[in-house]
Amino acid sequence: MTIMGVCCDKPGVKVALTGNESIARGALEAGVGYASSYPGSPTAEVLGTLAKLARQFNLYAEWSINEKVAMEVAAAASFTGLRSLVIMKADGLNVALDFASALAISGCRGGMVIVVGDDPGAHSSVREEDSRNLCKALHLPVLEPASVQEAKDVTREAFSLSESLQLPVVVRCVTRVCHASGDVLLGELAPAGRRPAFNQGDRVITFSIKLHALQEQKLARASDWAGNSRLNSYHGPGDAGRLVIASGPCYMYALEALEMLGLSEQVGVLKLGVTWPLPEKLLLSYLKTAAEVVFAEEVEPFVEDNVMALAARHWDEVGKIKFYGKRNGQVAGPNGPGIGELDPDVLAQSLSAIWGTPYTKPALPAHQEIFDLLGTKMPDRELALCAGCPHRASFWSIRTALELDGRGGIVLGDIGCYTLGIARTGYYLLQTMHCMGAGVGIASGLGKLDCFGFDKPVITVVGDSTFYHAALPALVNARYHRASFMCVVLDNETTAMTGHQPHPGRETTATGEPADTVPMEEIIRGIGIPYAVQDPYDVEAAIEAVYRMLQQQGPRVLILRRACALAAVKGKQKNRVYVDPEKCIGDSCGCSRFCSKVFACPANIWDAESGKARIDEAVCNGCGVCATLCPQQAIVVERTV
Amino acid sequence: MPGQKDLKNDVLDQDLCSACGMCVGLCPYIKTARDRVRVIYPCGLAEGTCYSICPKTGVDVRAMDLAVFGREREDQALGVMQGIYIARAVQDRASGAQYGGVASALAALALEQGMVSAMVLTGGDVLNPYPVLARSADEARACAGSKYTGVPTLEILNRAIREGLDHPGVVGRPCQVLAARKAEHSPLPGTQFNQAGSFGLVLGLFCFWALDPKFYQFLTNKVKDKIIKMDIPVEGPVIEAESGTYRWQVEDLRPYIKKSCNLCLDSTSEWADIAVGSTEYDPAWNTVLARSDKGRELLDLALRLNVLEVGEYPAERFPLLRRAALNKKMRVLKMQEYQPGRPGCPVVPPEYQKQLEEQWGGIGQ
Numbered sequence A: 001m002t003i004m005g006v007c008c009d010k011p012g013v014k015v016a017l018t019g020n021e022s023i024a025r026g027a028l029e030a031g032v033g034y035a036s037s038y039p040g041s042p043t044a045e046v047l048g049t050l051a052k053l054a055r056q057f058n059l060y061a062e063w064s065i066n067e068k069v070a071m072e073v074a075a076a077a078s079f080t081g082l083r084s085l086v087i088m089k090a091d092g093l094n095v096a097l098d099f100a101s102a103l104a105i106s107g108c109r110g111g112m113v114i115v116v117g118d119d120p121g122a123h124s125s126v127r128e129e130d131s132r133n134l135c136k137a138l139h140l141p142v143l144e145p146a147s148v149q150e151a152k153d154v155t156r157e158a159f160s161l162s163e164s165l166q167l168p169v170v171v172r173c174v175t176r177v178c179h180a181s182g183d184v185l186l187g188e189l190a191p192a193g194r195r196p197a198f199n200q201g202d203r204v205i206t207f208s209i210k211l212h213a214l215q216e217q218k219l220a221r222a223s224d225w226a227g228n229s230r231l232n233s234y235h236g237p238g239d240a241g242r243l244v245i246a247s248g249p250c251y252m253y254a255l256e257a258l259e260m261l262g263l264s265e266q267v268g269v270l271k272l273g274v275t276w277p278l279p280e281k282l283l284l285s286y287l288k289t290a291a292e293v294v295f296a297e298e299v300e301p302f303v304e305d306n307v308m309a310l311a312a313r314h315w316d317e318v319g320k321i322k323f324y325g326k327r328n329g330q331v332a333g334p335n336g337p338g339i340g341e342l343d344p345d346v347l348a349q350s351l352s353a354i355w356g357t358p359y360t361k362p363a364l365p366a367h368q369e370i371f372d373l374l375g376t377k378m379p380d381r382e383l384a385l386c387a388g389c390p391h392r393a394s395f396w397s398i399r400t401a402l403e404l405d406g407r408g409g410i411v412l413g414d415i416g417c418y419t420l421g422i423a424r425t426g427y428y429l430l431q432t433m434h435c436m437g438a439g440v441g442i443a444s445g446l447g448k449l450d451c452f453g454f455d456k457p458v459i460t461v462v463g464d465s466t467f468y469h470a471a472l473p474a475l476v477n478a479r480y481h482r483a484s485f486m487c488v489v490l491d492n493e494t495t496a497m498t499g500h501q502p503h504p505g506r507e508t509t510a511t512g513e514p515a516d517t518v519p520m521e522e523i524i525r526g527i528g529i530p531y532a533v534q535d536p537y538d539v540e541a542a543i544e545a546v547y548r549m550l551q552q553q554g555p556r557v558l559i560l561r562r563a564c565a566l567a568a569v570k571g572k573q574k575n576r577v578y579v580d581p582e583k584c585i586g587d588s589c590g591c592s593r594f595c596s597k598v599f600a601c602p603a604n605i606w607d608a609e610s611g612k613a614r615i616d617e618a619v620c621n622g623c624g625v626c627a628t629l630c631p632q633q634a635i636v637v638e639r640t641v
Numbered sequence B: 001m002p003g004q005k006d007l008k009n010d011v012l013d014q015d016l017c018s019a020c021g022m023c024v025g026l027c028p029y030i031k032t033a034r035d036r037v038r039v040i041y042p043c044g045l046a047e048g049t050c051y052s053i054c055p056k057t058g059v060d061v062r063a064m065d066l067a068v069f070g071r072e073r074e075d076q077a078l079g080v081m082q083g084i085y086i087a088r089a090v091q092d093r094a095s096g097a098q099y100g101g102v103a104s105a106l107a108a109l110a111l112e113q114g115m116v117s118a119m120v121l122t123g124g125d126v127l128n129p130y131p132v133l134a135r136s137a138d139e140a141r142a143c144a145g146s147k148y149t150g151v152p153t154l155e156i157l158n159r160a161i162r163e164g165l166d167h168p169g170v171v172g173r174p175c176q177v178l179a180a181r182k183a184e185h186s187p188l189p190g191t192q193f194n195q196a197g198s199f200g201l202v203l204g205l206f207c208f209w210a211l212d213p214k215f216y217q218f219l220t221n222k223v224k225d226k227i228i229k230m231d232i233p234v235e236g237p238v239i240e241a242e243s244g245t246y247r248w249q250v251e252d253l254r255p256y257i258k259k260s261c262n263l264c265l266d267s268t269s270e271w272a273d274i275a276v277g278s279t280e281y282d283p284a285w286n287t288v289l290a291r292s293d294k295g296r297e298l299l300d301l302a303l304r305l306n307v308l309e310v311g312e313y314p315a316e317r318f319p320l321l322r323r324a325a326l327n328k329k330m331r332v333l334k335m336q337e338y339q340p341g342r343p344g345c346p347v348v349p350p351e352y353q354k355q356l357e358e359q360w361g362g363i364g365q
Ligand SMILES: Cc1cc2nc3c(=O)[nH]c(=O)nc-3n(C[C@H](O)[C@H](O)[C@H](O)COP(=O)(O)OP(=O)(O)OC[C@H]3O[C@@H](n4cnc5c(N)ncnc54)[C@H](O)[C@@H]3O)c2cc1C
Pocket: B094, B096, B097, B098, B099, B100, B101, B102, B103, B104, B105, B107, B120, B121, B122, B123, B143, B144, B145, B146, B147, B148, B149, B150, B151, B153, B171, B172, B173, B205, B206, B207, B208, B209, B210, B211, B276, B277, B278, B279, B286
């Protein structure tokens, strides 16, 4: 159904949606007027979905330059009374934290929801940060959907809660919910939008300690509200002596695990849809009857710690309870307690150990068997840049230039597709990798160590989207302090990692409106840093460009610009690339399987039988870079244009 | 036979590479930038063409004489030759010619006569030299003028061969001449030079040393305006720049002389078809040594077509030239670093060595 389902005006009908679409639908049902985001997995598709419906629903949607700005623009809308939504991944909340903590004090007006995508297991992130701990520090309520349906319901609820508290509300959604698909029972779409108002004399400020007291009052109200909210629910026998407290998709896992253990009738499951502030009264009522409590949540023991603290405060009411969770190591996945995701099997194993109920892993369904069998035969798929990825060519050039330079230059990076520069496909180049833009800041630091005799050349790579997001302050810092390093912008003309969202260097906005492009060259020129632009597909010239710039001093920027291979071939006929076996010298001196072994585009494969290289034409994106590197001109490119 | 690893360990990492460029571009693993030659990735092979053809991985002087000319040398100073002359270009003398413009004129002639399909030359200027694959006489003349750094010119030869050019020609320093000859005559593990023996012309320059890329830094610091020409006459290095002339002593440049050049025995391109140098007394003329039959014929042709004006080599200068060449050889053979057979050190067989000492003694110091 996808987009059609999201905007379907048939309340009571069920449509198939993804978790992210379900969030978007929830926002539409709540009458959202303003949405902003910086793309990040697992929640990247929420804004994309709303942007497509912007005109139809008379809402404003934008890909902001970074999460802090995204939160600020959304807050602005809320200050005028509009309902606003801001979406980011957990890492993005870190970026927005400064404003978020202030906003939590000033409060908002129109309902404002902050969707934070957490990524337990770090499937598409560099870390599996649990944002709930931050939200607690921020004094913001946290709601957690357990399913695709709930993603919508929770989002809609969050708007009304926010509006009644005059406080932004966080919807914390994990990858397994964001990316799952399921039937969603639609509610009513909100009637036509509100009109913004912000008048002289209106004040939304953070000053005064009194506001802190107000924050605490708001949280107390939220806790009361949570006690009665449908978002929390209980499943199981009355007065259960054994209780599982679960949040997010772990609720589903818990039900399934108990089912597998045959314990559904004896063990109660309390699902917390509101994990901060805790619905204290509700929790206490269950704790009173429970003698054993198991926590099922991802990633950190957040509910666990806070419920245990609650129980301690009420020890005289709740009596003696044995708690099992991450803290005592009883609930743990293969990587240890509090690390990685849970699943029904992991939970069943934990519960079986806790309660001595025998558990055998259910027999694998037939397809799974085949898959596992295949798994042992197939090599592990490594983390690799796509076929034709311009970053591979860029990394190759950087690597070559550094070898030519011979001073042991170091390479820093940060977050984006190019993070794969830490792996084989990026020739293991990247030596630091932290967060958006951090490479530039670290380079600026290293670039000042010459006074201590540190004389290695420093290169930092940064993506084009990251350049706008977080590289600018560090570049200004570098210019101001004359820090010596070379910043290579790997400009693939899109935000590729998260699904090709536009950024300020592009011609259109999220909603497809023409944009006033902000070319990075103009910014760099404005900062006063020398720069050059080069196509990384022309590897020889790129090596030369990197090498030349390496010899210079002070801050300098090299833009290696070439459209993402996936975006470039989308909807077009690809160039046909193949190996001429007559010319290929394969293993022998003069090549030694350079294309498949060293350059290693996934489409460069080695045919052991013939002793020649081959191109996997299904994978190849037709960039032709390998053809320019083949020492024998054995790789032929048939251009389609 | 050794391979890439040995080339890296024995030659490149020991700073014994003279940047001839022969190993560059043989495969995707050896590259150059601004005259530096580096192995950029291990190829994993134990044996390799790169090692075999490197002029610094050892050569037996007598064996090479036999391979190239089919006979031993009589003159240990200047090697096998059929004649020594002074010469200068008369027709279309290249405007940037270093001296008499003989090198450029012969390169152009070889192209015009179809003796070579293309000439591998060193173009650009003193600060920015680069390899050029000249296919026309004009392109050849545009490369006139000496660049005193070790430019890895032969890199482009590899590209030419891969592109299927047969009988290419080369103008190069003595180490480059040797590299070309090694490629012609060695048994090679790789298929890179599958047209052995097919150089159309190997024209060698005289060369007592070349400079390291660090020299560029020296030059940029000292000379701020555009450099027109560099020369190293007996009085010392001279730079002619737009705003005036800069002079130094050879001693000022000594720190930039390539280490490999200090171990080099060949100052007159002993295995070239024809070798060209200065006269050391008249900058409008060149010294020319015709060595092989091919070289002799080219010189005859140039004379016949009035491309060159050729004169007798002044008898009184001959001992001076020989002494300069012998002095260099003796200096090398007496160096502590010189250990025959070690990378960077050519092997002089005993009978050659004996003659060498006799001839050197005979010339008087
Ligand atoms: C590094 C170096 C050191 C030299 N040292 C001496 C010396 O000590 N004594 C002496 O008599 N002569 C020396 N020469 C040779 C001399 O400078 C002239 O090149 C030679 O006399 C030819 O003069 P020409 O007028 O015929 O040259 P031109 O007609 O000007 O032609 C010059 C030719 O030299 C080639 N060339 C220029 N620079 C280089 C380079 N770096 N590597 C390879 N080829 C190059 C060009 O391709 C061109 O074809 C040296 C040359 C070089 C490059």
